[in-house]
Amino acid sequence: MSKILIHGAKVLGGEPQDVLIDGETIAEVGRGLSAEGAEVVEADGKVLLPGLVDLHTHLREPGREDSETVLTGTRAAASGGYTAVFAMANTFPVADTAGVVEQVWRLGREHGYCDVRPIGAVTVGLEGRKLAELGAMHESAAGVTVFSDDGKCVDDAVIMRRALEYVKAFGGVVAQHAQEPRLTEGAQMNEGVVSAELGLGGWPAVAEESIIARDVLLAEHVGSRVHICHLSTAGSVEIVRWAKSRGIDVTAEVTPHHLLLTEEMVRSYNPVYKVNPPLRTDRDVLALREALADGTIDIVATDHAPHPHEDKDCEWAAAAMGMVGLETALSVVQETMVDTGLLDWAGVADRMSVKPASIGRATGHGRPVSAGEPANLTLVDTAYRGQVDPAGFASRSRNTPYEGRELPGRVTHTWLRGKATLVDGKLT
Amino acid sequence: MQRHLISAADLTRDDAVLILDTAEEMARVADRPIKKLPTLRGRTIVNLFFEDSTRTRISFEAAEKRLSADVINFSAKGSSVSKGESLKDTAQTLEAMGVDAVVIRHGASGAPYRLANSGWIDAAVINAGDGTHQHPTQALLDAFTMRRRLVGRDAGLGQDLAGRRITIVGDVLHSRVARSNVDLLHTLGAEVTLVAPPTLVPVGVETWPCEVSYDLDSTLPKSDAVMMLRVQRERMNAAFFPTEREYSRRYGLDGDRMARLPEHAIVMHPGPMVRGMEITAEVADSDRCTVVEQVANGVSIRMAVLYLLLGGNEPAVSHPRTEEK
Numbered sequence: 088m089s090k091i092l093i094h095g096a097k098v099l100g101g102e103p104q105d106v107l108i109d110g111e112t113i114a115e116v117g118r119g120l121s122a123e124g125a126e127v128v129e130a131d132g133k134v135l136l137p138g139l140v141d142l143h144t145h146l147r148e149p150g151r152e153d154s155e156t157v158l159t160g161t162r163a164a165a166s167g168g169y170t171a172v173f174a175m176a177n178t179f180p181v182a183d184t185a186g187v188v189e190q191v192w193r194l195g196r197e198h199g200y201c202d203v204r205p206i207g208a209v210t211v212g213l214e215g216r217k218l219a220e221l222g223a224m225h226e227s228a229a230g231v232t233v234f235s236d237d238g239k240c241v242d243d244a245v246i247m248r249r250a251l252e253y254v255k256a257f258g259g260v261v262a263q264h265a266q267e268p269r270l271t272e273g274a275q276m277n278e279g280v281v282s283a284e285l286g287l288g289g290w291p292a293v294a295e296e297s298i299i300a301r302d303v304l305l306a307e308h309v310g311s312r313v314h315i316c317h318l319s320t321a322g323s324v325e326i327v328r329w330a331k332s333r334g335i336d337v338t339a340e341v342t343p344h345h346l347l348l349t350e351e352m353v354r355s356y357n358p359v360y361k362v363n364p365p366l367r368t369d370r371d372v373l374a375l376r377e378a379l380a381d382g383t384i385d386i387v388a389t390d391h392a393p394h395p396h397e398d399k400d401c402e403w404a405a406a407a408m409g410m411v412g413l414e415t416a417l418s419v420v421q422e423t424m425v426d427t428g429l430l431d432w433a434g435v436a437d438r439m440s441v442k443p444a445s446i447g448r449a450t451g452h453g454r455p456v457s458a459g460e461p462a463n464l465t466l467v468d469t470a471y472r473g474q475v476d477p478a479g480f481a482s483r484s485r486n487t488p489y490e491g492r493e494l495p496g497r498v499t500h501t502w503l504r505g506k507a508t509l510v511d512g513k514l515t
Numbered sequence: 516m517q518r519h520l521i522s523a524a525d526l527t528r529d530d531a532v533l534i535l536d537t538a539e540e541m542a543r544v545a546d547r548p549i550k551k552l553p554t555l556r557g558r559t560i561v562n563l564f565f566e567d568s569t570r571t572r573i574s575f576e577a578a579e580k581r582l583s584a585d586v587i588n589f590s591a592k593g594s595s596v597s598k599g600e601s602l603k604d605t606a607q608t609l610e611a612m613g614v615d616a617v618v619i620r621h622g623a624s625g626a627p628y629r630l631a632n633s634g635w636i637d638a639a640v641i642n643a644g645d646g647t648h649q650h651p652t653q654a655l656l657d658a659f660t661m662r663r664r665l666v667g668r669d670a671g672l673g674q675d676l677a678g679r680r681i682t683i684v685g686d687v688l689h690s691r692v693a694r695s696n697v698d699l700l701h702t703l704g705a706e707v708t709l710v711a712p713p714t715l716v717p718v719g720v721e722t723w724p725c726e727v728s729y730d731l732d733s734t735l736p737k738s739d740a741v742m743m744l745r746v747q748r749e750r751m752n753a754a755f756f757p758t759e760r761e762y763s764r765r766y767g768l769d770g771d772r773m774a775r776l777p778e779h780a781i782v783m784h785p786g787p788m789v790r791g792m793e794i795t796a797e798v799a800d801s802d803r804c805t806v807v808e809q810v811a812n813g814v815s816i817r818m819a820v821l822y823l824l825l826g827g828n829e830p831a832v833s834h835p836r837t838e839e840k
Contacts, residue, residue, distance in 0.1 A: 275624075283719030286624040286648030286691060291718070355632070356625030400633075402602050404623035404646070 090114070091505070092122045096130035096466060098456045100432025106135060108462040111504040115458050128500060130466060136436045138170025138463035138501060140443040140452050141413065142233070142262070142340060143316060143388035146172070146203070148194065149187070150179025155393040155483045157194035160413070161201040163391070163482035165508035167413040168465035168498035169201055171444065171452045172391075176208040177238040183208035183219035185227035192229035200508050204449055207231040209250045209261060213239050218250060225257045232448040235262035237316055238363075240298060242268050247302060251311040260338075260446060262314040263302050265323070266364065270294035275404060277350045277365040285353065287403065290365045292320040299323050303330035303337050312336035314446055317390050319345050319364040321374035328383045338446050340388035341375050343412055343419035348372075348488060358399045358406030359488050362392070379438060380429040386443045389416045393484030411482050415475060417467060418494035425469075426495060432469075451504070466500035473497065481514060519631040519640040520820055523651040523699040528675060531702055535659050536672050537819035538812070544581065545815065552818075554826050555584035558615045563605070564643070565591040565621045570786060571643050574810070575618050575652075578817035582826075587614070602626060603635045610636040616825055617641070624648035624691075639824050647689050653785055654695035656816040658703055660809050661740050664781050677704030682734050684710045684766060685744030685793050686755075688717050692785045693744060697725050710734050712766065714755045715746075731766055735775040742783040743768050743793045759792060769795040773803065781805050 091108040098104050098116065105120035106113060141164065147155035155163075157174075164172045174191050176182035182191060188205035195203025207224035211217045213236045224231040234254060241247045241263060250261050271294045276282050278289025299315055303326065306313040315327065318339045330337045344362060349369050352360040360366060378384040392409025399406050412419075420439065424430040430438070444453025454460040472495050477485040501509035508515055517525055526534070544550055560579045564572050572588065579586045589609065606617065616639040619627045624646030631640040644650040662671040665679055681700050687693040687709050700707050707725035709716065720727055728734050735741065746766075748759060756762045763769075773782065782794075782804045790796050798804060 278718050280719040280722045283717035283723070284694070286646050286694060289718060356628045357633075397601065400601070400603060402621065402623040402626040402629050404625075405602075 090125035091128060092120060092125040093128045093130050093135060093466065094122070096133055096135035097432070098135045099436050100134050103130070103132060106456065106464070108502065108505050111462055113456065113458055113460050113462050116456060128466070132470070133499065134432050134467045134469050135456060136168070136432065136465045136467060137440040137453055137456055138465050138503065139168045139417065139439045140447070140449055141169050141172040141389050141391065142386060142443040142447050143237070144172040144174055144391045144413065145177070145393065145409070146174040146191065147178065147393060149190065154395050157191060157203060158198045159481060159483040160391070160393070161195060161198055161203060162514050163411070163413040163480065164201040165501045165503070166481045166498065166514060167415070168417050168467065168501055169413060170463040170465070170501065170503045171202040171204060171449050173204045173206050173233055173447050175237045176206050176235060177213055181208050181212050182206065183211050183213070185220065185223045188224050188229040188231050189227050199503070199506070200514070201503060202449070202452070204233070204447060205229045205231055206233045206235050206237070206262065209234045209236045209241050210246060215239060215241055215243055215246060218246065218253065221250070221253055221259065222257065225259060232259050233262055233314070234259055235264065235316065237262065237264045240264050240266040240268060242298070244301060244305070248305050248309060251306055251313060252309045255311050258448065260312050260314050262316050263298065264316050265295045265298035265302070267294040267298050274365070275361070276353045277367050279350065279368065281350045281353055285356070287353070292322050292367070295320055295364055296322040296326055299326050303327070303335050306337060307333065307335045312338070315339040317342050317345065317364055317388070318375070318384060319367050319371065321371045324374050324378040324383055328378070331383065338385040339383070340386045341379055341384045342390045343387060343416045344410055344488060345375055346372065346379070346423040347419050352488070356403045358401065358403050359410070359486055361403060361406050361408050362410050363408040376423055376427070376429055379424060380434070385438070386446065387416065387420055387439050388443065389413050393482055394486045395484060399486050409486065411480070411484050411487050414480050414482060415487060415489050415494065417498060418496045421469060421496040422494055462502050462505040464502045465498055468497045468499050469495065471495065471497040518824070520651050520824065521628050521631055521640065521642045522649045523654040523695040526651070526699065526702060528702050528704070531655070531658065531699060532673060532675055534655055534816065534819050534823060535662055537823060538659050538815040539668065539672060541818040541822070542812070542815040545811070551581055551583060553583050554822055555579070555582040558825055559585045559587065559613055560616045560618060560821070561587040561589055561609050561614045563589045563609065563617050563619045565619070565626070566644070568620050568644065570810070571620060574813040575643060575817050577814045578821055581814070582818055582821055584821070602630065603633070606630055606636045610638055614638050616821070618643050620644045622646055641820060641824065644691055646691065648691050648694065650691040650695045651699070652813070652817055652820055653692050654699040655820065656809055656813040657696055657742065657783060657785070658699055659812045659816050660783065660805050661781070664805065665739055665779070675703040676700060679705045679739045680708070680737055681705050682708045682710055682738040682741045683744065684731060684741060684768070686715045686746045686750065687711045687720070687744070688715045690744050696742065697723050701725065708734050710766065712756055715750070731772065732775065735772060736777065738776060738780055740781045740783055741768065741776065742785070744785065745787060745789055746793045748789070748792065763792060767793050767795065768798050770797045773798050773801065783809060786810070
C-alpha cells in the first residue's frame with residue numbers, strides 16, 4: 088500500500104506537524120518528514136483529528152431503504168469525518184438477532200466507507216417485554232457490545248435491571264432512550280411556554296429525568312454500566328453529574344441539534360424541527376454545552392435519523408421525528424463548543440472520537456494520532472464558513488434543520504485505516 | 516389585515532375592531548327580507564373540514580352564501596384523505612380547481628399555519644379551528660357578543676372591550692377557544708381570568724396575558740361575562756378530574772353560582788354544551804345565556820372576515836366605506 092504524507096496539519100489543533108501514513112497505520116508524526124515515495128496532502132493549517140466515532144446512527148437498512156442504506160449512510164458518515172458508526176437496532180426487521188446484526192455489519196465491511204458496529208436491541212422487537220438474545224449478538228461476527236431499544240424506552244424496571252446485569256458477562260453496555268412512556272403520550276414538543284401557546288402535546292423534561300434517575304440507581308445497584316442516549320435537559324445533566332460524583336458507571340451523549348437549537352424553532356410548525364427528544368429551551372442548551380465541556384456529558388452522538396421528504400412535508404402532528412446529522416455534526420460542535428471557547432480541538436477529539444470509541448469498545452478507533460496507531464483520521468478546514476446545502480448531502484435523506492444556515496468548518500479528508508474515503512470534500 | 520386568518524394573536528386592536536364593526540353591518544343584512552350581498556360573486560371558497568364540525572361548517576357556509584360566493588364543501592371523511600392523501604396534495608388539488616380561499620378545520624395544531632406558509636397554495640387561508648391551537652373566528656364572535664351585550668349595539672361601534680372582566684372556565688388545556696379568546700380579549704383591552712382545575716391548565720400558562728384561578732366562586736362576583744368551556748367526559752378517564760359529579764360541583768355553573776354574578780353579567784358557551792356537566796339546564800336556558808346569540812353572531816363575524824380578506828375594495832353594504840386596508 089502506498090504512503091501518504093499529510094503536510095502541516097495542526098494535530099488536535101496544536102502546532103503544524105507532518106503525519107506519514109504507511110499502509111493502514113501511522114508511521115511517523117513530526118516536523119519536516121520526508122515526502123519521498125509518498126502522496127502529499129497539503130493540510131495548510133487544517134486541524135487533524137482521529138476519525139470521528141458516532142455512537143448513535145440510524146442507517147435504516149434493512150427495511151427503510153427509501154430513507155437510508157448502509158451504503159448511503161456510511162458515505163454520509165465519511166463525508167462528515169466519521170470512521171466508525173454504531174447502527175441503531177430499530178430497523179425492519181429489528182436488529183434483535185445475530186442474523187440481522189451480522190447482515191448490517193457485513194454490508195458496512197463490503198462498502199468500506201466506515202466501520203459499522205451494529206447495536207443490538209435490548210428486547211425482542213423493541214417491545215420491552217422479553218430480552219433479546221444479547222449473548223448471541225455479542226458472539227456473532229458483528230461482536231455487538233452496545234444494546235439499545237432506541238426509539239423506545241426500556242421502561243419496565245425489571246427488564247432494565249436484568250439487561251444491565253446480563254451484559255456484564257461480556258462487558259456490554261445498555262444505551263437507554265430515556266422517555267417515560269405514560270408521561271409522553273401524544274407528545275409533540277417540549278412541554279412549556281411554547282407548547283402551551285402552540286397547542287401541541289407536551290413532552291415534559293421530567294419524562295426523561297425520571298428514567299435517568301431510575302437507571303443510574305439501577306446501574307449502581309447491580310454494578311453495571313449504563314449509557315444515556317441523547318440527553319436533552321438541564322435537569323438530566325444534574326442527575327448524571329450527581330451519579331458520577333457517586334461513582335456510578337454512567338456515560339451520556341448529547342446530539343449536535345440539542346447543543347444549537349431551541350423549542351422556539353417549533354413556532355414555524357415546520358416538522359424539520361420535530362425530533363425526539365424534542366428541542367428544549369435556551370437554559371437547557373446552555374446547560375448541555377457546559378456539561379459537555381466539563382465532561383459530565385461524555386460524548387456527542389448524532390442520532391442521525393433520515394426520513395423521506397414526504398414524512399416531513401406535512402402538518403406537524405403527522406410528521407416523523409428526527410433529523411439527519413452525520414454531515415453537519417462537526418460544524419455544529421465547532422459553532423457551539425469551539426468557537427465559543429468551551430472546548431479546544433483536543434476536547435473535540437475526546438468527545439467525538441476517543442470517548443465514543445471507548446464506550447462502544449470500538450477497537451482501532453479513537454486512538455492517539457501517533458506512530459504505530461491505525462490511520463483513522465479526519466482533516467478539518469476550521470477556517471471555512473458556509474451555508475448548509477442539503478442538495479450536496481451524501482445521505483439519501485435531506486431532513487436537516489440547518490438548511491441555509493451558515494456554519495463553520497468543513498471536513499476535507501477522511502482516512503479509514505490509511506484508505507482515503509474523502510478527498511478534498513469528495514467521496515472516493 | 517393580513518392575507519390569512521390563522522391566529523387571534525395576529526390581529527391588532529384596530530384589525531379586530533374593524534372586523535367587529537363590519538360584522539355589525541353584516542348583521543343588518545340578516546334583518547333584511549333578502550339576506551344576500553353580491554360582494555363575493557364569482558369567488559370560490561372551499562370549506563376543507565378534516566374534523567367533523569357541523570355547526571362551524573354550516574356557519575361558514577351560511578356566511579359565504581350570503582356574500583354570494585361559490586361554495587365547495589370538502590369533508591375528509593370518505594375522501595382521498597382517508598386513503599392516505601396528504602394535506603399538501605389535497606390543498607393543491609383544490610387550488611387547481613381555482614379556489615380563492617380555504618376555510619380549514621383540522622385536528623392537528625398548526626395545519627392551517629403550514630397551509631398558509633409552506634408555499635403549497637396561494638389561496639387565502641382561514642383557520643376554522645386547529646387541534647388545541649386556535650379558533651380565531653370563535654374568539655371574534657365571542658368578542659362581538661360581549662361588545663353588543665356589555666357596551667351596546669350602536670354604542671359599541673369603534674369600541675373595544677377595555678376594562679371588561681371576562682372569566683373563562685373549564686378545560687383550558689385542550690381548548691383552542693380559550694387560547695384564541697385570551698389573545699383577542701387581551702388585544703381588545705379586557706381583563707381575562709381562566710378558571711380550571713390545575714390539571715386542565717397548560718404548563719407554561721404563566722406567560723399568557725391573563726390571570727389563572729382554581730376557585731370559581733371567588734371569581735364570579737368580579738365577572739362581566741363568564742364563558743363556560745365544554746368538558747369532555749372522557750377526560751376523567753385520563754385522571755384530569757376524579758368524577759363528573761366532582762367536576763360539576765367545583766367548576767360547573769348552576770343557578771346558585773349564576774346568582775353570584777353581577778346583574779349585567781352574561782353567560783357564554785361556544786357549544787356544544789354538555790348540560791349537567793359544565794352548565795345546568797337552568798343556566799343554559801336563562802336569559803343571561805347567549806349561546807343562541809353567539810351562533811347568529813358567528814355568521815355575521817364570518818361574513819366580515821371573508822369580506823375583509825377577499826372583498827378587497829368593494830363596499831360591503833350599500834353605504835360607502837373608506838380606509839379598508
